[in-house]
Amino acid sequence: MDNLQEKNYRKSKQRQKILGILKSTKSHPTASWIYDKLKPGFPSLSLGNVYRNLSILVEQGCIQELKFGSTFDRYDGNVNPHYHFICESCGAIKDIEIEHNDELNRKVEAATNYRVKNHRLEFFGCCDECMN
Amino acid sequence: MDNLQEKNYRKSKQRQKILGILKSTKSHPTASWIYDKLKPGFPSLSLGNVYRNLSILVEQGCIQELKFGSTFDRYDGNVNPHYHFICESCGAIKDIEIEHNDELNRKVEAATNYRVKNHRLEFFGCCDECMN
DNA sequence: TTGAGTGCAAACTATTTGCAACTGG
């Protein structure tokens, strides 16, 4: 997961602009939204490079990626609300046996003016089989 | 999001097998894992059809899809742990201002034998702008 | 000078779709 040798990053206009736009918005943009925003003032910018820089920024800990643990969609035969644990080492997804807390939805409704229908809670870490 | 006219679903061997395998496993399979499992005993099966049936099963409420709200990866300039709300109507992702509860990680560790490093909590519903 | 960064296009991965044939009710 971690690289052994540190990368010696430089400063690039592209990466700085991408970071800038991410730090200045409270939206949670996609790569191509960022590309579309920057392209007019930076016509040589390429989408592939936006992706490249986003992953460097994630690696540097400057930004966060909001994706599910796996690149594949996963399906669950259990339709009861329940929580999941995702092992960052082997990728396994396991059900978690703690009670589903519906009050959380009300709590968020109280803190916002959104209508909250449900929630999803995922834990990340290392499963028993990968531990050592 | 919802179709106006109900679909009149039939019973198909393919769909029943897919549902059967999902109900019988506690893993959280991908489409192609299901395909690989069924293919030997069902050589005419096609991957595209597995996808088709999975989405029908989700529509029928028989199974659950474990994907992030959007098909795009999203990036967040805020690296502090915080929770998100996803509007199912317009797709907006908003930060939620309730305190991050680190105790949850301990709670899950107590209930399992996994090492829990962090968690992600997402709420789904309808945002103020889409409400009416 | 040199290795990190870039644009471009091609490659790749996961998923969806058009179509003609098939099938269950």
Next chain:
DNA sequence: CCAGTTGCAAATAGTTTGCACTCAA
């Protein structure tokens, strides 16, 4: 019969990568 379902292959969508050129330190 007829609409739902199928396999197949082609199309799509998002992301990654190889390459030769460029630029920052």
